[in-house]
Amino acid sequence: MAGKIKKEFPRLPILLLADSLYASEPMMDICWDNGWDFIIRYQTGSISGITEEYEKVPEKGKEGHAEFVNDIDYNGKSVNMLRFWEEKMIKGEAGRTDFQ
Structure with missing residues (x-):
């Protein structure tokens, strides 16, 4: 589906808003590969790798x-x-x- 959208609307800026259910590397790869932005609603327990990195970042x-x-x-x-x-x-x- 992403390929079809990108082909039909190559210059259209896209921002995907997603629930934590879609917080996965494949979904993020689709966005990065197509130059799309995304916002994912964070829920405790989802995307643990990102959470761990976030917690390590000092002020x-x-x-x-x-x-x-x-x-x-x-x-x-x-x-x-x-x-x-x-x-x-x-x-x-x-x-x-x-x-x-």
């Missing part, structure tokens, strides 16, 4: 924050919003990057 001067609200009314439909931001020191001054 790097960054601090992340997240907040969310579910069931926001948008023209009569329910949407959820997640806001994440990270703060880090840049040339001795605090900097902030927002993701929504």
Whole structure:
């Protein structure tokens, strides 16, 4: 399926959002081979190799924050919003990057 999508839409930027059920090297290889980005929802116990590496990484001067609200009314439909931001020191001054 990935090959067909890539053939039909070679320049289309793709971002796959996946549950931890799809957290596997073959799925990630498909994305890397096609130049696609992906976000995988982490669940305790899944992708243990990545978890082990993550736990070994020392603090790097960054601090992340997240907040969310579910069931926001948008023209009569329910949407959820997640806001994440990270703060880090840049040339001795605090900097902030927002993701929504």
